[in-house]
Amino acid sequence: MIEAALQLNKPDFKLEVNFSVPGRGVTAVFGPSGCGKTTLLRAMAGLEPDTTGSLSVNAEQWLGANGSKAVEERRVGVVFQNPSLFPHLTVQENLLYGRKRLRKITEPIDLKELISSLGIQELLLRYPEGLSGGEKQRVALGRALLADPRLLLMDEPLSALDQSSREKLLLLLEKFLQDIDIPVFYVTHSSEEVARLADNLVLLANGVVSDHGAIQQVLGAVDGELSRSDTAFSMIEGQIATTQLPGLICVDCGAGIVLQLPDSTSMSGFRYQPGSAARLRIRARDVSLCLEAPQRSSILNILPAVIAELAAKPHNGSRIVKLDIAGKQLLSKISEYSVRQLELRAGQPVFAQIKSAALI
């Protein structure tokens, strides 16, 4: 477990957080900019000396009644927003900076394997100044991991990159972060990164944790901070179906649910292998409800569903409705007017029209 109860007063900002998340997997720290995500990460790393409260990482006390463990004692790996390699050291020297300072190496890491899985074997003898942003971040990630950290903190590692290197690094992180056995805290304001990387979610707003827990649970909380925001979305897991229709990609989500998406393969140049796992991100505002099955619609995905829960109160004239589709949860954001007009209530069968879904 990672358990935190942290307070930090800065002249213009107050952080007061309480949460506990499992001690493994990727925990996304999600929220709008200025909500204190980076400050939370810095406080966890020990880089904000005025932090009070308690923090323990897998039963190891970093902050508490016995005082605060120094940053260099915490064994915390940090990948900063802006690549921060040491300019006077080569890539290889950067990679080994932390490893050389380990008192004893408990986790034998295969250096060659790590370097090749990060795709940086060609860069070892070069200096950071000639590297691209994506390359620098991969080296920074390798450098943090080689120091055998107990917790890896990543502060919007993709935000300083251009679109194509961001996509490349995200693909690498998706696989990489699942394979390593170290808990990861990943700060982001991108719902796509959350959906693609996270197992757990800590929602932050104005320096306070508004919700935290397993990702499906937090995403599905109809009265939660996330549901009320414009970014409310659901995540459905499935696999690329073996039978495909022309011009479409079909994703089999189990229990007879097959979602169809326009095939943009020609655009992305990326071919989806039938049978491979897929995650779909569906924005709540892209899901509308009908009481009867619509006929001859241009909308590809119309699924029978049951209303599981309605948000207690409307927010800005709309209401979040949680649907149950054969055991999968899906959020829909519709106008309060429609809620009244259709007399929607929990337990009611409806049809969900999914205007668009993103394969991520």
Place this chain on the structure above:
Amino acid sequence: MLAQPDIAALLITLKLAATTTLILLLLGTPLAWWLATTRSRVRSAIEAVIALPLVLPPTVLGFYLLLAFSPDGPIGATTAALGLPSMAFSFWGLVLGSAIYSLPFVVQPLQNSFAGLGRVPLEVAATLGARPLDRFISVVLPLSKMGYLTAAVLGFAHTLGEFGVVLMIGGNIPGETQVLSIAIYDHVEALEYSQAHWLAAGLLLSSFLVLLMIYSANRRFHLMKTA
């Protein structure tokens, strides 16, 4: 060419500048680091004191040092109590005076260089397990090379050219405390213009070369950084 006393003056000047620079780099490093990182309110006061030699006539500094070196002064009384010779009219007295006089020329480049690093490289080093002294040696020093070069060259060159402080506390003893700038003054007083020319032109040329070296190194460094 140079006569024997002039060569002695040259050697003393070089020895004085080298000793002063070395001492200032050693003492200036922690001082500049403190100034670059502290949030203390006395920082401005300390900075102002360090910058004083930039604005004060050197004779003011020399006058007070001379008083301090006198048998009744704090430094004179201390050296006497320890059984050491008086600092007045001695080489080590000159070193002390020069160190105070050249202090801002060493501390300010170092302070700027340290402040320019920002906190990120140090924070990264800390998360990678480096302790404070280790962080300073493995990150701050190599990234502050230009600052050290500038500090060393300015400290050295400034000590080469000092006149007022030396005149007040050195006593112009040939072979002991007579430095180049004062030797030039003596030659001019004695109307020995050709000897004065040798020394003056030599100082002028070497000062120019030293400054040229810093500026071109600085330029190379910036080109390298922006490459």
